[in-house]
Amino acid sequence: MTASNPHRLKADPDAPPAPALAREVAATLARGGLVALPTETVYGLAANATDPAAVAAIYAAKGRPQFNPLISHVESLAAAEQHGIFDETARRLAAAFWPGPLTLVVPKRPESPVAALATAGLATIALRVPRHALTRGLIAGFGRPVAAPSANPSGRLSPTTADAVAEGLGEKVDLIVDAGACPVGLESTIVACLEGTPRLLRPGGISRADIERVIGRDLVTAPSVEDARPAAPGMLASHYAPHARVRLEAKSVAPGEALLAFGPDLPPGAEAAAMVLNLSKAGDTVEAAANLFGHLARLDRSGAPAIAVMPIPAEGLGEAIRDRLARAAAPRP
Ligand code: TXA
Numbered sequence: 001m002t003a004s005n006p007h008r009l010k011a012d013p014d015a016p017p018a019p020a021l022a023r024e025v026a027a028t029l030a031r032g033g034l035v036a037l038p039t040e041t042v043y044g045l046a047a048n049a050t051d052p053a054a055v056a057a058i059y060a061a062k063g064r065p066q067f068n069p070l071i072s073h074v075e076s077l078a079a080a081e082q083h084g085i086f087d088e089t090a091r092r093l094a095a096a097f098w099p100g101p102l103t104l105v106v107p108k109r110p111e112s113p114v115a116a117l118a119t120a121g122l123a124t125i126a127l128r129v130p131r132h133a134l135t136r137g138l139i140a141g142f143g144r145p146v147a148a149p150s151a152n153p154s155g156r157l158s159p160t161t162a163d164a165v166a167e168g169l170g171e172k173v174d175l176i177v178d179a180g181a182c183p184v185g186l187e188s189t190i191v192a193c194l195e196g197t198p199r200l201l202r203p204g205g206i207s208r209a210d211i212e213r214v215i216g217r218d219l220v221t222a223p224s225v226e227d228a229r230p231a232a233p234g235m236l237a238s239h240y241a242p243h244a245r246v247r248l249e250a251k252s253v254a255p256g257e258a259l260l261a262f263g264p265d266l267p268p269g270a271e272a273a274a275m276v277l278n279l280s281k282a283g284d285t286v287e288a289a290a291n292l293f294g295h296l297a298r299l300d301r302s303g304a305p306a307i308a309v310m311p312i313p314a315e316g317l318g319e320a321i322r323d324r325l326a327r328a329a330a331p332r333p
C-alpha cells in the first residue's frame with residue numbers, strides 16, 4: 001500500500017467490529033469522511049446521512065450527474081422508525097427480512113435529521129438494516145444513519161470486493177473496510193410502501209415470491225423509481241418544491257425577489273433582494289450541493305414571490321444542481 005492509497009483495514013465479516021476499528025470508522029464518518037463498507041449485498045460508499053456536506057462528497061466521488069436518492073442504513077427497525085413512517089405492510093416486511101437485503105421506501109418523518117440531499121429532496125426515504133454483522137456493528141457504533149450507494153463510479157458495476165472498490169474509487173475514499181467478498185453479490189430488493197400499495201422498485205437479493213408470501217398479495221412493479229414517488233414525476237417533493245416561482249440564470253435581481261447566489265460576485269439588484277443566500281461564495285459545487293435544498297427551503301419561507309438563481313456552472317456537481325433547479329423551475333400542474 002502506497003501513501004496515496006486509501007487507508008484499508010481488514011476485518012472479520014461475521015463478527016462485531018473490534019473497538020479500534022469501530023472508533024476509526026465512527027471518527028471518519030463524524031468528520032464528514034467517506035468509508036467503503038462491506039454489506040451482504042455489495043460494498044457501499046458510506047457517509048453520515050445527517051451531514052449534507054458529507055452526502056455531497058458521496059455524489060462527487062461517484063461522479064453522478066443527478067442527485068439520485070440514497071439508501072440510509074440503520075442498525076434496527078427501531079432506528080429506522082425514527083426516520084420513516086412504517087405502515088402495516090412495511091412493518092411486516094421489516095420483521096420478516098431485516099436484517100437483510102431488503103430496502104424499504106416509506107414516507108420520511110419531517111423531524112428526521114437525514115439530510116434532504118440524501119433523499120434528493122423527496123418526501124420519502126429508503127431505509128435498510130444490513131445483515132452483515134461487521135457493518136451493522138459499525139453503524140450501531142456510529143449511532144447515526146449512514147447513507148451508502150454502491151461503492152462504484154456512476155455507470156460502473158457494483159463492487160463486491162475491496163479490490164474492486166479501490167480500483168474504481170481509489171483515493172476518493174478515506175477508508176476501505178475489507179471483509180472479503182460480499183455473500184449475496186447483488187443489490188438489495190427495493191420495495192416502496194407508500195399510500196397503501198407496495199411496489200417493487202428494484203429486484204434484488206430477496207425474491208418477489210418471498211415478499212409476496214409475507215404480504216399476502218401481489219407486488220405491483222413500478223417501471224421506474226419515478227413511479228414510486230407520491231409527488232408528480234419530475235417535481236421536487238411538496239415540502240421541498242418551492243411555493244415561489246424559480247427564475248434561473250438570473251443576471252440581475254428584481255425588486256422583492258429572493259436571491260440564490262453562487263460565487264463571490266452578486267448581480268445588480270442584490271442589495272434590494274428580499275433575502276440572499278449563497279450556495280458557495282468560493283464557487284465550489286460540492287459545497288453548493290450540500291446547501292442546495294436547505295437554502296431553497298429558507299428562501300421559500302421568506303415569502304418572496306420569486307427566487308432568482310444565479311448561473312451555476314455545469315462542472316462537477318454543478319450538473320446535478322442544475323438538474324434539480326430545472327425541475328424546481330418547471331411549470332407546475
Ligand atoms: O444493496 C444495496 O442496496 C446497496 C448496499 C450498499 O446497501 N446499495 C445500493 O445503493 O444499491 P444505490 O444508491 O446504488 O441504489 C439505491 C437505489 C437507487 O436506485 C435509488 O433511486 C433508490 O434506491 N432510492 C433511494 N431512495 C429512494 C426513494 N426515496 N424513492 C425511490 N427510490 C429510492
Ligand code: MG
Binds near residue numbers: 158
Ligand atoms: Mg448502485
